[in-house]
Amino acid sequence: MTDNRPGAAVNEHYLDKVLALSEEVGVTATEDIYDTNGNKLLAKGAEVSRRLQERLIVHRLRKPIETCIAVEGAVDACRLADCAAQAADESAALGAILALSGTTGETLRREMTALTFTPPLAMMLTMIDRGDKGGMRHVAEVATLALAFATHAGLGQDVRRVSALAGVLHDIGELYINPALIRATHVLAPDEWAHVIVHPHIGRLLIQDLGDCPPAVAVAVAEHHERLNGTGYPRAMVVGQSSTAGQLVAAAELIAGLLHQPNPLQRADMALKVISGEHPRTISALMSQASRKLGDTDTDLGRAAGIDEQEIVQLSERMNGASELAARIARAGTVSPKHLDLLLRTRERLALVQRAFMATGLDMHIAVTEGAQASHAEIFESELALREISWRVRDIGRDLALQLGPARTSIKEVESLLALMC
Numbered sequence: 001m002t003d004n005r006p007g008a009a010v011n012e013h014y015l016d017k018v019l020a021l022s023e024e025v026g027v028t029a030t031e032d033i034y035d036t037n038g039n040k041l042l043a044k045g046a047e048v049s050r051r052l053q054e055r056l057i058v059h060r061l062r063k064p065i066e067t068c069i070a071v072e073g074a075v076d077a078c079r080l081a082d083c084a085a086q087a088a089d090e091s092a093a094l095g096a097i098l099a100l101s102g103t104t105g106e107t108l109r110r111e112m113t114a115l116t117f118t119p120p121l122a123m124m125l126t127m128i129d130r131g132d133k134g135g136m137r138h139v140a141e142v143a144t145l146a147l148a149f150a151t152h153a154g155l156g157q158d159v160r161r162v163s164a165l166a167g168v169l170h171d172i173g174e175l176y177i178n179p180a181l182i183r184a185t186h187v188l189a190p191d192e193w194a195h196v197i198v199h200p201h202i203g204r205l206l207i208q209d210l211g212d213c214p215p216a217v218a219v220a221v222a223e224h225h226e227r228l229n230g231t232g233y234p235r236a237m238v239v240g241q242s243s244t245a246g247q248l249v250a251a252a253e254l255i256a257g258l259l260h261q262p263n264p265l266q267r268a269d270m271a272l273k274v275i276s277g278e279h280p281r282t283i284s285a286l287m288s289q290a291s292r293k294l295g296d297t298d299t300d301l302g303r304a305a306g307i308d309e310q311e312i313v314q315l316s317e318r319m320n321g322a323s324e325l326a327a328r329i330a331r332a333g334t335v336s337p338k339h340l341d342l343l344l345r346t347r348e349r350l351a352l353v354q355r356a357f358m359a360t361g362l363d364m365h366i367a368v369t370e371g372a373q374a375s376h377a378e379i380f381e382s383e384l385a386l387r388e389i390s391w392r393v394r395d396i397g398r399d400l401a402l403q404l405g406p407a408r409t410s411i412k413e414v415e416s417l418l419a420l421m422c
Contacts, residue, residue, distance in 0.1 A: 007036035007060030011176045015056060017127045018069065022048045024130060026072035030119070033068050035059035066120040066210055074122035075129050075136070080168060081112035083140035093264040094141065096290045097255075101152035103144075111147055112140075115165050120210040124172045134260075141259055143167030145252035146245070153282055155244065158214075163245045165213060166220035167252055173202030173221075190401030190422070197233045197402075200225055220245035224253050227278040231349060233399070239277075251279045255287065263380070265291040270384040274356045275392065312362050312382075315390055319357065322393070322420040323350045329413055339407060346400050353392045360385035397421025 021027055026047060033042040041055055042048070048069055056065065088094050088108060098108065117125060128135040146167035150160040174182055177199055181192050188196060204222035207213055223246025226232035228239045232250070235241075242250075251272075258267045269291045272284040329335065330343045357363060362385055397418050401408055408414050 007062065008064040009060055010056050010065050012057055013178055014176050015053065015065070017131060017175055018048060018065075018123075019050050019053060021071060021123075021127055021130060023050075025126075027069055027123075028072075029068055030070050031068050033065065034062045036062055064209070066123070066206075069123065070119045071123050071126050073126075074117075074119070075125040076117070076122065077113045077115045079129070079136070080115065080125075080140055080143070081109045083136050084108055084112050084144045087137055087141050087144060087259075091141075091259055091264075092294060093259055093268075093290070094144065096265065096294045097145065097286065098148050100286060100290055100293065101148040103148045103151045107151075108144060108147070111160065111164055112143065114161065115168065116212075117168075118210060118212050121169065121172070121207070124175055124206075125168070127175060128171070138256060139168055139171070141256040142170055142249065142252045145255055146248045149248045149251060149283055149286070150245075152286055153248075153280075159245055162214055162216045162220060163248045163252075166217045166224070166245055166249045169203065169207060169211070169213075169217065170221050170224045170249055170253060171199070171203070172206055173199035173204075176202050188398065190398050190418075193398050194402050197225075201234055216243060216245055219243050220249050222246070224249045226250055228280070229275070229277040229352075231275070231278065231352075247280055248283075251283045254279070265294055266380070267384055270360075270381070271388055274360065274385065274388045275352055312386060315386065315393070316357065316363065318420045319350055319354050319393060322397075322417055323347055323354070325413060325417045325420065326350070329411065329417065332412070335411055336407075339404065339411065342400065342403055346396060349396045350393070353389055353396070356392075357385075357389055360389070362386060362389070393421050 018027060028048065029042045029044050029046050031044050032040055034040055036059075039059070041059060041061075042052065061068075085105060085108065088098055088105065098104075125136070125139065128139060143164045144167070146163040147160055150163045155163075177195060180186065181188060181196055200222045204218045207218040207221055208215075211217070220243055223237065223242045226235065226237040226242050226246060227250065228237075228242070228247065230236045230238040254271060255264075255268045258264045258271065261267055265287065268287050269284075272279055272287055326343050326347045330340055330347075335343065360381070362382060397420070401418050401422065404411070404414065408418065
């Protein structure tokens with residue numbers, strides 16, 4: 001979709017998912033498919049199969065393949081509404097958020113069934129549905145949360161619809177990325193991260209080219225990993241630069257990722273508070289309210305056995321060491337103005353995380369627990385804060401490595417700096 005040479009190239013990862021889908025259900029050509037030289041590669045009505053893989057990859061097409069094929073029994077709004085209703089019924093946390101936002105089950109189903117998808121987008125949603133056991137559930141949860149946040153904020157129907165639709169489509173760009181890079185168990189190296197962070201932009205292009213959607217939907221999808229304080233990606237936008245729907249979907253995507261973990265509302269509350277200013281305050285307030293409302297019915301703290309004080313010490317030492325080393329590299333005067341600015345911004349981001357480290361009480365954890373037994377609740381909150389802050393430090397290091405690019409090997413001590421953070 002982003003190749004500027006004549007004709008349309010077929011993305012190998014997207015095509016592989018098409019072919020995998022064709023082995024389960026019927027995928028057929030909706031029109032004759034030609035390459036740029038006028039050779040017919042597939043006739044209208046013919047089935048797409050593995051034997052066409054090499055031919056479609058090698059040749060550039062007159063039209064994008066996404067516009068020339070369709071899947072039998074594609075995901076539609078009714079399927080989405082069923083998934084959203086099931087998620088709300090089965091998740092006490094999601095149910096609490098919906099109730100506090102004023103979103104009823106009837107409203108949820110009505111809003112979801114009102115959404116429409118062009119055949120290419122329906123194909124992509126079907127890939128998500130059949131390619132990952134929890135894929136459609138996640139899509140429905142993000143859309144449901146985005147709708148709930150828009151409703152809670154008292155926004156109009158247009159913004160609610162845009163937020164819900166962007167929530168549905170937020171990760172279609174991942175269909176064009178090597179699936180090995182986005183597995184939950186895979187820890188991304190900086191060079192791999194460079195491939196992943198483009199998926200919001202890919203999603204925006206797909207919606208603009210293939211979806212009959214309001215322009216605001218594509219914008220919100222492009223912004224679903226942005227943060228209000230400039231720590232998001234791919235554009236590091238700040239307050240006033242991102243759209244309202246983009247902010248809602250960004251928060252929804254974050255919280256949806258926690259719904260299937262133990263104590264999801266407490267985790268979400270902590271994730272929103274660790275670094276203040278990343279998401280709208282109204283959402284942080286709603287999550288705190290939901291966490292308090294669900295209370296003990298959502299919290300199983302009896303299993304909290306303890307937290308490794310040495311891990312806290314090591315995290316503190318890593319952050320302090322990284323901050324000092326970044327300052328030393330900057331003072332050396334051997335880096336370009338561009339890289340100097342990057343190092344200074346890295347220090348600022350580290351300072352934010354260090355302040356969060358102190359604000360959550362982690363710096364006091366050892367002193368307090370040496371003389372007294374910490375409660376299960378204190379241990380639980382410390383564990384959440386430790387995990388969240390550790391992730392933030394790693395993300396800062398990964399972003400630094402990505403933005404330095406080839407310069408990372410030429411700047412003295414920068415590898416030591418990255419080792420402290422990644």
